[in-house]
Amino acid sequence: MKTVFKLGVGVLLALAPLARANANSLTIDYFTIGETDQDANHLASGVYNNEVQNQLGSNGLPVLNTAAFGCTSNCYNSAGAPTDVLADGEITYWSQALNNGGAGGSSDVTATGSGIVTLPFNVPTNFFPPNGTGPNDSSGFQAALLTGTLELPTTELVSFSIGADDMAFAYLDGTVVCDLGGVHASTAGTCVSPSDVAAGDHSLDVFFVDINNVQSGLSFDVTTEDVTTTAVPEPASLALFGMALAGFGWMRRRKKA
Secondary structure, eight states, X not given: OOEEEEOGGGGXXXXXXXXXXXXXXXXXXXXXXXXXXXXXXXXXXXXXXXXXXXXXXXXXXXXXXXXXXXXXXXXXXXXXXXXXXXXXXXXXXXXXXXOOOSGGGOOSEXXXXXXXXXXXXXXXXXXXXXXXXXXXXXXXXXXXXXXXXXXESSOEEEEEEEEEESEEXXXXXXXXXXXXXXXXXXXXXXXXXXXXXXXXXXXXXXXXXXXXXXXXXXXXXXXXXXXXXEOOOOHXXXXXXXXXXXXHHHHHHHHHO
């Protein structure tokens, strides 16, 4: 099997090596959730495969799968469920702007950085803030969002794997493919069976949060053949891409002259 992942325009830039990603890469955004968050150390213990709804919400966030937000069957128990949610049930651990669970309506979520990570992503323990580098969770809890685009030249059989301490959810084209809810030790999650995915570009989003003291970890991978995954380019990469194109144009004009 061959799995190829790239950083989009960054890999085209011979003049900008720092903008390129390694093979098998996705963009990652890091967040720290404060210890004062209303959900910290207050969520249901156990492993659940029905915590979120099948589709992402209007803000691109996972939606809590309870009766209060439209669930009619196989609903998640509202006792011990996340309370940092919007009116439509979207969970806000991955949005500093939308989270307002703190005192006085302030955000308990702080965006701390972003970068490029390689698949398989495998940090099963000690994934603490800031940006997965801290020694423990005494100063907050780690959350992360991995994003990219699966680029399939033909219809391909695709499978996903996920594991986490605590919660992790993966979506393809906004539809859940891995659902690992609850507060628990590092555990493998439930993912859809390998299935054919049509040729073309498909969005990939992986949401992770540790919201309970002791440990933290995330593992995620995609397995398929002849697939290219493009991480979302950072603004700096786009600027360098424009400079590179301008340089190529200048060199062509010089050659014609």
